[in-house]
Amino acid sequence: MSSKTKDAIVAAFLTLIEREEFDKITVTDLVEMCDISRQTFYYHFDDIDQMLCYAFELETKKIYSAHETENWTVYAEEYVKFFEKYDTLMCKSLSSTSFVLVYNLITKSFSDCLFTYFCDKRGEQFATAKSTEFLIELLSGAFSSMIINTIQKEKRDYAEIFNRLSTALNGYIKND
Numbered sequence: 001m002s003s004k005t006k007d008a009i010v011a012a013f014l015t016l017i018e019r020e021e022f023d024k025i026t027v028t029d030l031v032e033m034c035d036i037s038r039q040t041f042y043y044h045f046d047d048i049d050q051m052l053c054y055a056f057e058l059e060t061k062k063i064y065s066a067h068e069t070e071n072w073t074v075y076a077e078e079y080v081k082f083f084e085k086y087d088t089l090m091c092k093s094l095s096s097t098s099f100v101l102v103y104n105l106i107t108k109s110f111s112d113c114l115f116t117y118f119c120d121k122r123g124e125q126f127a128t129a130k131s132t133e134f135l136i137e138l139l140s141g142a143f144s145s146m147i148i149n150t151i152q153k154e155k156r157d158y159a160e161i162f163n164r165l166s167t168a169l170n171g172y173i174k175n176d
Contacts, residue, residue: 006044008034010055013048017089022096049101056105059086063113072169075113076162082109083147083158090151106147111140117169 012033016025027048031041045051063078083090093102115136118126126132143165150156 002044005034005036005040006051006054007058009036009041009044009051010058013051013055014085014089017092022089022092022098049098052098052101053105055086056109060109060112063109064116072117072166075117076159076166079110079113080158080162087151087156090147094148094151103144103148107140107144110143111136114139 009030012030013025016029016033020029025048027038027041030048030051031038034041045054059082063075063082090102090106093099115132118132118136143161146161147158150158150161
């Protein structure tokens with residue numbers, strides 16, 4: 001029941017973000033929409049930021065489930081679904097006090113998936129290599145910046161970013 005309630009709170013936030021500004025959504029709005037008590041909300045989350053962390057972690061875990069594939073393309077397809085689902089949230093975060101949080105959540109999600117993918121493809125020696133952390137941080141930072149640039153556009157094409165990224169990563173894995 002716990003994850004069901006948490007998921008309902010996230011769903012309520014995603015519904016509210018379609019019509020409200022990011023910073024205008026309150027815990028009161030969420031509990032009213034979910035028909036739960038404030039105590040129930042605070043049983044699951046300390047605040048809205050923690051709820052967003054949970055939501056991004058949940059989506060990242062869905063992407064992890066694709067990690068047994070031979071190329072990055074399946075990850076990319078799952079990320080496109082994730083970003084299309086969270087598009088309004090990410091767009092509205094640009095002008096909110098939570099922008100840095102959302103940016104960091106995007107970066108962490110991508111970093112975690114990229115690390116998992118590389119370790120699966122490259123093995124234990126990659127996970128322990130000194131350059132691994134730097135490479136993951138570099139790619140994740142560049143990726144997050146590309147996503148933020150895309151979010152700022154009127155027409156957002158997440159699939160194009162992931163197609164380009166898939167081509168680069170698949171080539172990198174094959175050539176190394």
